[in-house]
Every structure is written in C-alpha cells, then in structure tokens.
Amino acid sequence: YVVIGDRHSIRLYHPNPEKIGYPMQFTKPGALERGESYFITGKGSIGMAMRAKTPIFDNKGNVIGVGSIGYLVSKLDSWRLGFLLPRAGGCVLLR
Numbered sequence: 221y222v223v224i225g226d227r228h229s230i231r232l233y234h235p236n237p238e239k240i241g242y243p244m245q246f247t248k249p250g251a252l253e254r255g256e257s258y259f260i261t262g263k264g265s266i267g268m269a270m271r272a273k274t275p276i277f278d279n280k281g282n283v284i285g286v287g288s289i290g291y292l293v294s295k296l297d298s299w300r301l302g303f304l305l306p307r308a309g310g311c312v313l314l315r
Contacts, residue, residue, distance in 0.1 A: 221266065223288040224276075232285070239265055244286060246273070252286050261293070268293040 224233040229244045229252070245265060248258050257274035264271060271290035275283040 221269075221290050221292070223290075225286040225288070227284050227286075229286055234265075236266060244288065248273075252283060255283065264290065266292070 221235045222233065223231060223235075223239075223244060225231050225244045229246065231240050231242055231244055234240050246252075248256075248260070251258050252273065252275045255275055255277075257272065259270070259272045261270045262268070269290040269292050271288055273286060273288045276285035276287055278284045
C-alpha cells in the first residue's frame, strides 16, 4: 500500500479514504524533517506492516511531504518475511 502526506504529515492519499486528512503515524520523530528515510515493522493505521517512509523534496531540497510504502504482514508467509525484511531495509539504506 501507499500513503502520501503533506509537509505537516497530514494524509493526502491513503488506501482507506476515511484516513485522508488525518496525521500519519511515525515511530522516529524528526527523521523526515532531517531528510532521513527509515524502515520499520509495526502496527500502523491498517494493521501490522513492513513500511518504509521517506521525505519528498522540492527542487530546492526542502521537505514538502512524506511518502510511505508498506506491505501488510498478514499477507506474507513467514519465510517471505525473513527473506524480504533485510532486503527492503537495504533498499532504504541505499537511498
């Protein structure tokens, strides 16, 4: 799933339209303001998920929003979780 927020982390897009207009959840406060991407596994607004969050920049390097992609853990078999989690984290680190 994909979630997009504005620079104040208010949801502009969410797979559940009822969540649009409400604040996004973060586990690493300040990371996006510092321009940092991060990867987490935990309970979000639609359930347990593996998620990556990254700032969205304008052409001057200012943070203007946030993008979040995730995959619900309930959709993964246990062997897939062990296989995908380290690789997905590596993708965020390579950013």
